[in-house]
Every structure is written in structure tokens, then in C-alpha cells.
Amino acid sequence: MLDAATKEELIAAISRLSESLFGAPEKAPFAVDVDRYKDDWRIRFQNNLRDRAPGSFMIGRYNTIVVGSKDPEIQRRRFEFPISANELVETFLSRDTLSAGLPNRSQSWLERFFADTMDWLHQPRSSEGTELAAENDRLAPDDTQQQVDFPYWPLVGRPKVGYSIIPKATFRSILEYATNHQLSAIVSAEGASKTSTALDVMLDDRDDYRVFHPGFFVVACRSYDQAVRKCAEFNERKGPEKGFRGIVLRSFDEVLREIVPRFRSSAERAARKGFGSEIEAVYADPSNAHVEVINQYRHQIQCELGWRGDRERGFDRTIRDSTIILTTHGLVQNWFRAGGTRYWLHPQFEEWLSARNNLDYEIERQIRGQIQYETQLSWVLHDECSMADLMTIHSRDEVAWVNKFVASVPNFKNLRLTDRFEAFERYPKDGGALSFDHMLNIAEARYTEQDLININPDVEPFGVNNSPNSPYVRIKGQQCYVRIRDWPMTPRH
Numbered sequence: 001m002l003d004a005a006t007k008e009e010l011i012a013a014i015s016r017l018s019e020s021l022f023g024a025p026e027k028a029p030f031a032v033d034v035d036r037y038k039d040d041w042r043i044r045f046q047n048n049l050r051d052r053a054p055g056s057f058m059i060g061r062y063n064t065i066v067v068g069s070k071d072p073e074i075q076r077r078r079f080e081f082p083i084s085a086n087e088l089v090e091t092f093l094s095r096d097t098l099s100a101g102l103p104n105r106s107q108s109w110l111e112r113f114f115a116d117t118m119d120w121l122h123q124p125r126s127s128e129g130t131e132l133a134a135e136n137d138r139l140a141p142d143d144t145q146q147q148v149d150f151p152y153w154p155l156v157g158r159p160k161v162g163y164s165i166i167p168k169a170t171f172r173s174i175l176e177y178a179t180n181h182q183l184s185a186i187v188s189a190e191g192a193s194k195t196s197t198a199l200d201v202m203l204d205d206r207d208d209y210r211v212f213h214p215g216f217f218v219v220a221c222r223s224y225d226q227a228v229r230k231c232a233e234f235n236e237r238k239g240p241e242k243g244f245r246g247i248v249l250r251s252f253d254e255v256l257r258e259i260v261p262r263f264r265s266s267a268e269r270a271a272r273k274g275f276g277s278e279i280e281a282v283y284a285d286p287s288n289a290h291v292e293v294i295n296q297y298r299h300q301i302q303c304e305l306g307w308r309g310d311r312e313r314g315f316d317r318t319i320r321d322s323t324i325i326l327t328t329h330g331l332v333q334n335w336f337r338a339g340g341t342r343y344w345l346h347p348q349f350e351e352w353l354s355a356r357n358n359l360d361y362e363i364e365r366q367i368r369g370q371i372q373y374e375t376q377l378s379w380v381l382h383d384e385c386s387m388a389d390l391m392t393i394h395s396r397d398e399v400a401w402v403n404k405f406v407a408s409v410p411n412f413k414n415l416r417l418t419d420r421f422e423a424f425e426r427y428p429k430d431g432g433a434l435s436f437d438h439m440l441n442i443a444e445a446r447y448t449e450q451d452l453i454n455i456n457p458d459v460e461p462f463g464v465n466n467s468p469n470s471p472y473v474r475i476k477g478q479q480c481y482v483r484i485r486d487w488p489m490t491p492r493h
Helices: 004-022 085-095 109-122 131-139 168-178 194-204 224-236 238-242 252-257 267-272 278-283 289-305 329-333 341-345 349-357 361-374 396-408 417-426 436-445
Strands: 030-037 040-046 056-059 145-148 156-159 216-221 245-248 323-328 377-382 391-395 452-454 479-484
Touching (some): 004 085, 040 085, 168 194, 194 216, 194 377, 216 329, 224 245, 224 323, 252 278, 252 289, 252 341, 267 436, 278 289, 289 323, 323 329, 349 361, 396 436, 396 479
Parallel strands (some): 245 323
Antiparallel strands (some): 030 040, 391 479, 452 479
16 A cells, blocks of 8 residues: 555656647646555546546556547547556656656557467466466476466476576477467567577477478568578578478569569450460560560579479479478469469469460369479468458449449350450449459458448547547548458468
């Protein structure tokens, strides 16, 4: 408990901090009481000087005021301190001030998650006397291992912490559990060795996953520059240690950009020329000077990936099984597409393209199966995911226009690209129409009415600028379609 004088000084210090963060008490909360609730400190607030029934508070490990008010002006704001209620009180009791020494911003949810994880990792054993503790003791190989009961993964091994920020063996045991699943998301703060540890799990393959799921190991990076840097680092350090070598795999677009600066594939441009892709357009003319140049890279990468040569067309799986590919997010996310970079890299690409163009379906099917088998991916480590990698979002009006267009075209799903483009060109545009490529992206998302959302900034307020001119507040009420991208679950074979 606090004595009366200390309590008064603490309330005054919190009120001064509140004013510096949220504004004057005429319009913003200020502290009126501090007490204990169970094992936590609880700070009570008056919402403003007009408030006659204070009902707002902040408690324990939380750093945001729970607003108790019917005033819409108060309700729509978010009042967030840089540290939690417990930390505010303890900081004042140890320093007699809150005017210095506090962080200049609050932690993000990811930072708080990481801090909570560190607390768990560093906690003393709490399972003595339980069946889990007995089982842990039985499993522990020696006194250097501790076992901790974690709410999400039972029986996770944890070595003694010592001077480590996060025990690598513990992190690895969590990742080994996560990667037992076909699709896993690994989230932590920067510097926790997520990529390095996950890569170790992949390369060691203790459960022989690759025996039953053969294919290439891949690390997908944000950019080719990053892929080149990580590949050089891998070949200098981890590669020789693990018996692997890294190579950088570039897309068709990236290779052609060396010849044609700023080149970017366009479905519309390919369709206007009468082809299903830019790759087909380039290879349709054997005398095209670009073909010889890009084939030099193509043949080189074929050898590095395990194909012995064009004539023999043998595939050396020992090379594949000791190679790790470093490339970009975009290439991995589009790996499943027929006729893209995946097919172009294979020695039988020209034969497959010829069979398809000549409508020789049986030969095309056989070659396609061979290409897919030899280019399948076993493990993919998609590094540094962003929201754009995981979901699509388009406005309601755009989706409505595309749905109307698709419904007007018989058998749209099974049409060739050129036929889709012809239908698109004939369709009334009604003013500011979408591009053909953008239309295809929306159609491919396959939105349903369940994917339509109303934007409500009140659900997750942004900082202190929640005034009517805030860019986040201004979009309130707009409607968009949002859908999870399914590329992680699309077969790679």
C-alpha cells in the first residue's frame, strides 16, 4: 500500500505525464486514484474536467486506458502510455519521477509479444510436483537441460539461459514443432535468429521429411539484392558446414531486364501479340537476338540445379539435394503457374511449348509432368512476410465491375489469355476502366460476398491523430473485399 503523501505525488506525476501525452485535462484523461487490485497496480482516470462519474482505468501489464465514458469524443480516442500501469507505478517508486527515463514511444504488439516470450523463457521452473515435471525429469538427458511447461507446446526443451538473450536450442525446438506442419508462421522481433534457426531445421531434416517430399530447398527474400547477399553469406559460413551450396535463381523478367531495361511482363502486351505470356512471345521467334542471351543464363542455371545437359536430359538428384535456392517472394508465389519461370528453366521447355501450341495434348501432358516433378519444392522459407504477401484487397466498385464482366463472358475460367483479352476489349468500359492485368488479378482472387468488409478505424485507432482530417479516419465506411492469398497452399508439384 502507498502512504498518503506518496500516493498524492504519484497521482500528480501520472497526471503530468497524461497531459504531455494526450493534452490538457479540459479535454483529456488525468489520474485521480491509484490502488492495488489482486497483484497488480490499478490507475483510475477522470476523462476530463467535465466528467462527474470517473470510470476509466489502466491496470497491470496493460499500457492503454480502458475508457469508461458515453462521450463519443472520448470513446473514439486511444490513450496509450509508453509503459504499463505496473511499470509506471514501480518506476515512480524507484525514481520519484516520471518526467525522465521513459521510452519515447510505446511498444508495438510485436515487441510486447517478444518481451512476453522472453519472460517465459527466463522464468524459473514452475512445474515441480506435477506430472509434467516428472515427465520432464524423465526425458531430460542430463542436468544441463531444463523442461518448461509452455501453454502452446508441451515438453519443450530449454537449456539454462546464462548470458543468452534467447536460448538457441529452445528456439530450435519450437521451430521443429512448427515445421512439422505443412504451413507454419514464425513471428518474433528482429535479431531473434528466425531465418538462421529455421534454415538449420530445414537442412538437418531430422525427421527425413525430404525422403517423402523430394524437391528443392528454397529461401525467398524481399529482393534479388538481398538474395545475393544471403547466398554469399550462406556459402561462406553455413553452407560448407552443412554440406550445401547456395545459388541465386532469377526470374525470366529479371534476366530479360539486363537486356531490356525496366522490362516487366504484361499479360495485356502478350495477349495483344497473340500469346499467352511474355515468355512465349520471346521464344516464338527463334531469330530473336534476346533468346540467345537469356539462354546462356538458362543453361548455366540448369547445370547448377542438376540437369546434365540438353541432349541427355538427365537430372542429377544428388545435386538438387545439396543445393539451396535463394530467390524472391514473387518467384516463389508464382511457382505454380504453368508456362512461367519454373517451366522456362527446364531443358524441355521448348518441347513443352511446341506440343502445347500444336495441340498435342498427350505429349504436352507427359512433358508437363516431367517438368513439375523435377522442379517441385520440398521446403520453402518465405523470409520477412508482409501483409501484401498474405492477402489481397480491392475496392467494392472494382470487384463489382470485374464480377459483372466475368459473368458476361461464357466459360471465362477456361478461356485462353488471348480470348479473355478480346472479350475485355469489347466490353463497355463505363469511364475509368481497369487495366487488363488488374482485372485478371481481381478475377483470380475469387472474392465472395463473405469477403466484403466495412472499414472501421475505431476497431484499431492509430496514434493520437484521430481527428476528422486523419487519413485513417477519412476512410471510415468505405467497403473493400479482402481475401487470404492461397499461394502457400497451392501445390508445388
